[in-house]
Amino acid sequence: MIMPRGSDQLLLPVNPFFVGLSLLLALGVNLLPVGRHPAQPDLLAVVLVFWNVHQPRRVGVGLAFLFGLLMDVHQGALLGQHALAYTLLSFVAITIHRRLTWFGLIQQALQILPVFMAAHAMSLLVRMVAGDMFPGWSLLLAPVFESLLWPLVTLLLLAPQRRAPDPDENRPL
Numbered sequence: 001m002i003m004p005r006g007s008d009q010l011l012l013p014v015n016p017f018f019v020g021l022s023l024l025l026a027l028g029v030n031l032l033p034v035g036r037h038p039a040q041p042d043l044l045a046v047v048l049v050f051w052n053v054h055q056p057r058r059v060g061v062g063l064a065f066l067f068g069l070l071m072d073v074h075q076g077a078l079l080g081q082h083a084l085a086y087t088l089l090s091f092v093a094i095t096i097h098r099r100l101t102w103f104g105l106i107q108q109a110l111q112i113l114p115v116f117m118a119a120h121a122m123s124l125l126v127r128m129v130a131g132d133m134f135p136g137w138s139l140l141l142a143p144v145f146e147s148l149l150w151p152l153v154t155l156l157l158l159a160p161q162r163r164a165p166d167p168d169e170n171r172p173l
Contacts, residue, residue, distance in 0.1 A: 023063075039138040109147045
């Protein structure tokens with residue numbers, strides 16, 4: 001089997017319970033009442049994109065739409081604003097998931113930055129069409145912070161799947 005260049009070892013199968021738990025924890029972090037600043041990164045979006053890239057058959061566009069509706073209701077935003085942005089994120093992440101895994105973590109973060117920018121631009125466009133005020137230029141920092149979180153989220157969420165180093169020299173895998 002040809003392994004992608006970005007990974008140096010085979011991974012164990014992912015536990016579906018872990019996928020759901022990580023998504024619910026990211027949703028919980030987004031629901032914390034810490035105030036809303038335009039440059040604040042969206043952890044749920046990062047975790048959704050991560051699972052769309054690494055498990056596209058388990059976490060798809062429908063789940064992203066559902067989480068987007070939950071965020072819309074929580075933030076009192078225009079119904080469908082986050083749902084549309086998360087759906088766009090999910091679709092693009094599933095589209096590029098095979099190509100993205102061939103890169104290292106830093107290159108993946110650079111590749112995923114335009115995806116986060118497009119999602120924030122879509123959300124901003126929906127808000128502006130609905131008559132909301134422009135939140136300020138600090139909005140451009142949110143996708144950068146999300147992209148900077150990508151390597152950390154990848155290391156944390158792939159940790160349970162990593163195999164222990166095998167001391168047996170006679171087995172190739």
